[in-house]
Amino acid sequence: MALSLPQVVSSPFPQAPRRSSLPAKSASPPLPTVTSAQLANEVIKKLLQFQLVSRMESLTREDDDYSLQLSPPIHSGSTSLDSSIHSGSGRSLYKTEICKRYLMNPNSTCEYGARCRFAHGLKELHLTARHPRYKTEHCRAYQLTGSCRYGKRCDFIHNETPYELDLMRTENALYQEYCLRHPKAKHVTLLEVLREFVPSRPEFTGLLSHVEMH
Incomplete structure (x- = not known):
């Protein structure tokens, strides 16, 4: 979830300070616990900014990468992890990236409409x-x-x-926890995950409100 397009898409949030002092994690981290309102605000801002910019960067090719959504990639990373991590089995990329046409259109529209395989806004x-x-x-x-x-x-x-790694792992940990609670869930949205955790983690209320409006 190099960044080449910050000048094309302006982030809805100001830059959050980097926490370069955080140690790199080599083992599988537990579900992160946000104990500070200040840290929660930084997580919210940085998570959204990082997601939007990285997704925008991945859509800058002439082809909108529909082939990547339809065919599984070939494993090429570290062999010490489960080989299924890059196999594509059980993974759907449907609407996991913001639609480039939607994002760059001043009217926030896309000619594919409801048939588009990319998300039209954070809500999707x-x-x-x-x-x-x-x-x-x-x-x-x-x-x-x-x-x-x-x-x-x-x-x-x-x-x-x-x-950045801490934020990416946080998003993944929340998703994994959501799937444990809802083992039959398919096409899980960011909106659903936030609504699930806000009652017990009110520090994500601001992020939920922003996603609901976009």
Whole structure:
């Protein structure tokens, strides 16, 4: 969830300070607990900004990557993780990225309408199934060559800061917890996950309100 388009899409939030002092995590982290309202606000701002910019970057090719949504990728990362992490089995990318046409259209429209495979706004944004140890081990391809065919979609660590990794793991941990509570759930949206956790984690109320309006 390099950033090449910050000048094209202005973030709805001001830049949040990076927490470079956070240690890198090598083991599977537990469900993060936000204990400070200040930290919660930073998480909300940075999470949305990072999601939108990274999704926008992944849609800058001439082809809108529909082929990537229809065909599973080839595993090319670290072999120490479960081989299914990049196999595509059980993973749907339907509406897990913001529609480029919708995002850049001043009227917030897209010619595909309801048939579009991309999300028209945060309210439609789906979370994708990831390995529980998402972003806990380094990508071998990226370490060896400095590049990876999956880019921001890669489940392994590239050059993200510890703070960015913490936010990405937080999103994944919330999704994993939601799926444990609702094992039959399909096409889980960010909106559904936030509504599930806001009663017990009111620090996400601001994020929920923003998603509901967008």
